[in-house]
Amino acid sequence: MTEPANLPPLNATLARVTERIRARSAARRADYLARIDAAAAAGPARAHLTCGNQAHAYAAMGADQDALAKGRAPNVGIVTAYNDMLSAHAPYGDYPALIKEALREIGATAQVAGGVPAMCDGVTQGQPGMELSLFSRDVIALAAGVALSHNTFDAALYLGICDKIVPGLIMAAATFGHIPAVFLPSGPMPAGLPNDEKAKVRQQFATGEVGRDKLMEAEMASYHAPGTCTFYGTANTNQMLMEFMGLHLPGSSFVNPGTDLRQSLTVAGAKRAAEITALGNSFRPAGRVLDERAFVNGLVGLMATGGSTNLVLHLPAMARAAGIELDLEDFDDISSVVPLMAKVYPNGLADVNAFHAAGGLQFLIRHLLGAGLLHADATTVWGDSMADYTKEPKLIDGALTWVEGPENSLNDKILRPVVEGFAATGGLKQLAGNLGRGVIKVSAVAPERHVIEAPARVFHDQEAVKTAFKAGEFTTDTVVVVRFQGPQANGMPELHSLTPTLSVLQERGLKVALVTDGRMSGASGKVPAAIHVSPEGTCAGPIAKLVDGDIVRLDAVAGTLDCLTEGFETRAPAQPDLSANTHGMGRELFETFRRNVGPATSGASSVL
Numbered sequence: 001m002t003e004p005a006n007l008p009p010l011n012a013t014l015a016r017v018t019e020r021i022r023a024r025s026a027a028r029r030a031d032y033l034a035r036i037d038a039a040a041a042a043g044p045a046r047a048h049l050t051c052g053n054q055a056h057a058y059a060a061m062g063a064d065q066d067a068l069a070k071g072r073a074p075n076v077g078i079v080t081a082y083n084d085m086l087s088a089h090a091p092y093g094d095y096p097a098l099i100k101e102a103l104r105e106i107g108a109t110a111q112v113a114g115g116v117p118a119m120c121d122g123v124t125q126g127q128p129g130m131e132l133s134l135f136s137r138d139v140i141a142l143a144a145g146v147a148l149s150h151n152t153f154d155a156a157l158y159l160g161i162c163d164k165i166v167p168g169l170i171m172a173a174a175t176f177g178h179i180p181a182v183f184l185p186s187g188p189m190p191a192g193l194p195n196d197e198k199a200k201v202r203q204q205f206a207t208g209e210v211g212r213d214k215l216m217e218a219e220m221a222s223y224h225a226p227g228t229c230t231f232y233g234t235a236n237t238n239q240m241l242m243e244f245m246g247l248h249l250p251g252s253s254f255v256n257p258g259t260d261l262r263q264s265l266t267v268a269g270a271k272r273a274a275e276i277t278a279l280g281n282s283f284r285p286a287g288r289v290l291d292e293r294a295f296v297n298g299l300v301g302l303m304a305t306g307g308s309t310n311l312v313l314h315l316p317a318m319a320r321a322a323g324i325e326l327d328l329e330d331f332d333d334i335s336s337v338v339p340l341m342a343k344v345y346p347n348g349l350a351d352v353n354a355f356h357a358a359g360g361l362q363f364l365i366r367h368l369l370g371a372g373l374l375h376a377d378a379t380t381v382w383g384d385s386m387a388d389y390t391k392e393p394k395l396i397d398g399a400l401t402w403v404e405g406p407e408n409s410l411n412d413k414i415l416r417p418v419v420e421g422f423a424a425t426g427g428l429k430q431l432a433g434n435l436g437r438g439v440i441k442v443s444a445v446a447p448e449r450h451v452i453e454a455p456a457r458v459f460h461d462q463e464a465v466k467t468a469f470k471a472g473e474f475t476t477d478t479v480v481v482v483r484f485q486g487p488q489a490n491g492m493p494e495l496h497s498l499t500p501t502l503s504v505l506q507e508r509g510l511k512v513a514l515v516t517d518g519r520m521s522g523a524s525g526k527v528p529a530a531i532h533v534s535p536e537g538t539c540a541g542p543i544a545k546l547v548d549g550d551i552v553r554l555d556a557v558a559g560t561l562d563c564l565t566e567g568f569e570t571r572a573p574a575q576p577d578l579s580a581n582t583h584g585m586g587r588e589l590f591e592t593f594r595r596n597v598g599p600a601t602s603g604a605s606s607v608l
Ligand SMILES: O=C(O)[C@H](O)[C@@H](O)[C@H](O)[C@H](O)COP(=O)(O)O
Pocket: 120, 121, 122, 123, 125, 163, 232, 233, 234, 235, 308, 310, 494, 496, 520, 521, 522, 523
């Protein structure tokens, strides 16, 4: 590895964007840092509590009570998103006991501070529950705040992986930025039925070529074990972010669950949290790790890997919790200088296990550092150099050891160095035009489909699209508009269940695109989709003025999204009855979120 001293200077665009973020955030960040510095200076968390407070906190802690009551050893709070619904989170069931045992070995203690909810978007995909999905990110931040407000912790361990869980936990970790935060992953499930074969069976089911039994067989062969799903969707994009932003141990993201190496990494991560508290000599509060450099490094990783479009919503909300204001122009400028270096499904055929075997994140970080495309001097939970993250963990003679990751890609169909990237720019592109602002993930779309101009068919829900498809109504090039799917309308659900239908039309030779104020899954990909269109239809956004037959042009090369039909702006916006969105499957509990949620362009948060 090139020693940090020999690394090239930071890329000029990254330096400019970082300074722009710093300037834009200056006042907010200064207030934030003053608050967390004051909280940290007030001394170890437990010193504030009365004897009564502490007795309650330690009553159930058995053999750890004495150590806790003495108050001299670090006490680590565990915030866990364990449940059996997410295959990725199921392994967390065993973590608290393992963590407590590991910390006892070094004279420290751990307590489960609290649990947070976690929704599996695979279970709710295409279902009413998906309308709670995006709001659940903020609920997770709130729930983690409740857990940490017991204020008996010198550091926190966050057990979360999937879509809104890492973003929600980061919002909490930044809010409690006066104490350190270490994120502990569980790792991907072993490879099952390849993702592209699963997608093919779904398309065959959509056209009636196979029955539900065949579809179920394929789905169960694809999602078959504990661990994160193996496509490069939002969950695995989150894992990439946790390394690029320095909140995981180096190389820990994609080690499979249930292995000795995984267990050793969990133990080491727990001990690291205890080592970096204010009680020791290497204090690393989360608010100092989550700085402008960390977010720029995260954006670089997002572009280099063609990560999930959901992070365009989540990163601004995560940053704001740390007093940092991200803007969509930051995404665009960083995308313009960072090549696409990885091809993992849906951007390619490989799954995340194959990506990791080809060299994974350590290869990416090595080559991005070597090209001046990362802040090398970022503060992480592990040290003060991103050079630490070119190393990967191994068990050598039973001892956890970090060794340099591969200099060369072990599979250039999956992973390439900066100078040989699969594309000269990153996987995401901002769009703007007379239909508002949006984003498209170009890394998974064939170049010949980057510009689509066709008549619109306008729908108000995804089921209506499928009904029209089954009735054979799509016979020509079409821009499918699905509107009133924004944050205020119905919580901005993912419309990924449209992917098989739109893919069939595309494979029949039609030029199709989706335009929506909703969002797509990180697993969506090969159909061009302009998503997160703002202002949303419910806020009288231009998308609400479209009618069937309008000519719509989505141009991912120029970054434009326009209706070309004369005079469409003068129309009154459609105002459909959305009352069906307000009840059922818990949606009645989220009216406050729908009323208070901000626009997609600033992260669609109801709390920050
Ligand atoms: O953003 C994401 O990555 C998705 O939300 C993902 O977590 C979701 O579960 C997909 O729906 C899974 O893909 P399938 O629905 O195709 O199984």
